[in-house]
Amino acid sequence: MAHRIPVVVQVIEDFSKWYTDVLKKSELVDYSGVRGCVIMRPYACSMWENITSILDKRFKEIGVENVSMPMFIPESMLQKEKNHIEGFAPEVAWVTHGGQEELTERLCVRPTSEVMFCSHFSRIVNSWRDLPKLYNQWCSVVRWEKSSRPFLRSIEIHWQEGHTIHESPGEANDFSLKILNIYKEFLEEKLCIPLICGKKTESEKFAGAKITYTIECMMKDGKSLQTATSHYFGNEFTKVFNVKFQTKENKSDFAYYTSWGITTRTIGAIIMVHGDKDGLVLPPDVAPIQIIIIPIKDSNEVKFKVSEVFNLLRTKYRIKIDEKEESVGCKFANSELRGIPIRIEIGPRDISNNVFVLVRRDNRKKEICKFETILEKIECTINDIKLNLYNSALKRFNSNILNLNSLEEFEKTARIRDCFIKSYWCGSEKCENYIKDKFGYGSRCIPFEENIEEGSCIVCNKKCDTKLYWAKSY
């Protein structure tokens, strides 16, 4: 077998083992005893809360309202849209009994809520004046996956699902893209993760959708993770559910529909994009603890100074004092394992010099700073950490995207490494499957790019002007 080139040299040799190891050691999750359902411990929950609160705010800024739909969907309702049910049927969990009594109609535990939303929309929409309806819910859904891994693929999925209806195809499609852009900005700016935006191919798109927009991120092992999606449905779906409205012209039309979602997979992405051999490396904007103060020596003098600094920073940052009775070395290692962006060390030596020690998690740099400058110093460091996290990820990202033009090159590359491969593609499912079957690289997305010169399909050589990203994926 050919030797595989690891994307991260030396440090993370067995990426899968490293991932599960970090999850447990950093106290993000615990296994529950039910396959595919993990317990998100406070540290993970807190990170998810930070993620949800940033996104929830963004959604509300553009007029999205939160709603709450039931978790059960009657079988007959789910059956209505053929493509949709075909896509989900194999992985639906069914409730057949209520207490001792068998139900007259099985209820499915929602795998996603398109049908419930559309059936609701049909009851509340009459006129173009009722549109658009921009709804979202934070909830969990259930998909009976055969294999699972915490945050990447699970049976219970914690997520946000947005569902909107509009009076025109253009407005709906634009909205779908608007959401995709919110995801993009969030991932790039808050999570410091570089990404590729584009469309899924016909065979990879969401069950029942007309267009599936996707955001693909590259993990440190070179595999791709679909981190967010936004779907445009046209009005096929709403026709089935009779989401009819009267237009301005007094005609009748069916509403144009979108749905979009992002899940706790983002936590998996954070781990696998930024983490290193010592554990998590968290982006400051979502880190449960942004700054940890480690007092050196348990003296009154130190205690006093530590609480002074804590009080100075607490209103602006998520900050904690590590007061456990462990040795400082242990505390240092722990703060690194948990990926806390900034560590402040304060000891007698510092107090007499009127300084403190600031250590960054991202690049391990240790700096001695004056107390007077602490506020500016922290702000500036946080910004620099974000920049550095993004840039290091981007560097790795770019060096693992290959533009290839021949099957020979593809084969040679696929044999030795996992990366993103970009090539011309004629648009046929046949060529798509060829690559998948032969090299195990799936089509990830057709990127949004303009002015692509004509080239020839990497498989069949047919002239085309579409490029496609291929990668192995989670």
Next chain:
RNA sequence: CGAGAUGUGGCUCAGUUUGGUAGAGCGCUACGUUCGGAACGUAGAGGCCGCUGGUUCAAAUCCAGUCAUCUCGACCA
């Protein structure tokens, strides 16, 4: 779903081949000494050996089933 592996105090594991009173290190608790990269001393607590059944005088150990976890692959997105 296919192939392989694992399950023993909180954690990492030994013990299983060849059945005979449950072990270690770390962690934990108390007290004391420490504190600038995983500190030390003394005393102590903690285990239906994943679960169910079978074989046996006797099962952590053998057999069967089952559940969960991990790795690789398939499926899915």
